[in-house]
Amino acid sequence: MSPPTASTPRRLIWLPGSYSVQFVQRTITDRRVAVVVGSSRPTRICPGIAAWIREALQESLPSSLSGSVRYEILDLAQVGLPLLDEPLMPALGQYEHEHTKAWSRTVNGYDGFIFVFPQYNWGYPAILKNALDCLYQEWTGKPVSFATYGTRGGGRGARQVQGVFAGLHMRELYGHLEIVITINDVDSDWQVKSVDEVLAPYGRQLRAVGGQMLEAFGLPGGPGMRMTRPLRAVMVALRRARIVVGGALVPRRHPRRAKAIG
Ligand SMILES: Cc1cc2nc3c(=O)[nH]c(=O)nc-3n(C[C@H](O)[C@H](O)[C@H](O)COP(=O)(O)O)c2cc1C
Numbered sequence: 001m002s003p004p005t006a007s008t009p010r011r012l013i014w015l016p017g018s019y020s021v022q023f024v025q026r027t028i029t030d031r032r033v034a035v036v037v038g039s040s041r042p043t044r045i046c047p048g049i050a051a052w053i054r055e056a057l058q059e060s061l062p063s064s065l066s067g068s069v070r071y072e073i074l075d076l077a078q079v080g081l082p083l084l085d086e087p088l089m090p091a092l093g094q095y096e097h098e099h100t101k102a103w104s105r106t107v108n109g110y111d112g113f114i115f116v117f118p119q120y121n122w123g124y125p126a127i128l129k130n131a132l133d134c135l136y137q138e139w140t141g142k143p144v145s146f147a148t149y150g151t152r153g154g155g156r157g158a159r160q161v162q163g164v165f166a167g168l169h170m171r172e173l174y175g176h177l178e179i180v181i182t183i184n185d186v187d188s189d190w191q192v193k194s195v196d197e198v199l200a201p202y203g204r205q206l207r208a209v210g211g212q213m214l215e216a217f218g219l220p221g222g223p224g225m226r227m228t229r230p231l232r233a234v235m236v237a238l239r240r241a242r243i244v245v246g247g248a249l250v251p252r253r254h255p256r257r258a259k260a261i262g
Helices: 048-058 098-108 127-135 157-167 195-219 228-238
Strands: 010-013 023-026 029-035 069-075 112-118 141-151 177-178
Touching: 029 048, 048 069, 048 112, 048 141, 048 195, 069 195, 098 127, 112 157, 127 157, 141 195, 177 195
Parallel strands: 029 069, 029 112, 112 141, 141 177
Antiparallel strands: 010 023
């Protein structure tokens, strides 16, 4: 049997040895999800957090999908885009500069995105806004979630980036992470002492986000309930109210809120 493809998600097949014709959900394979490193300071802590998240998401995949869904690090500092310098607006897709064309190819190569970034002055890093603004159609319709961090979890930066995702018509998943990192968690150089200790309390939320990503791809192994339109509307309303459902949403009480200061 030829490998499953995205164009043939379902197929009527005869299963040898059985006496019935069964409708079998075929697997849509080879999905790439970028775990985007969204800060660029020379002493940034973002790469360690993003690496932990990438590994946890990859490990959370059902074994049947572990070879075909790949979470990959995409470091904006390494992409090295200049500040938006295209003469035409990116929504037109007519890029003049090779660096924008290369960024377009990179983003087109991914099916979904998990952005990892700190809160900067109640917003989010300029490098991330620039990376988003340099393109348009490459983002549209793709599933997206994110993990912010800060002494209170980075919720204010989260609210801002959600508006941008909506403006780009991305498909935001129901859940995201707001990771509390306080002065107790870092050394004198503001490097995280134990990423594992800081992030482990968010494991359940992260697995829920991974499940929602699979659901967005139409793959099995998602949260286990099909999102009908009314249910989706309820979930979106609950998310806006920041109410937890099955650990899938940002909780009103933060896993590490007790440790937060400042
Ligand atoms: C420009 C700047 C602004 C910051 N603003 C906030 C803030 O609004 N809230 C917060 O909790 N932490 C803030 N911080 C502290 C960051 O959470 C902390 O420095 C973190 O390590 C930044 O992530 P990075 O190391 O990956 O750049 C800010 C840090 C910088 C450099």
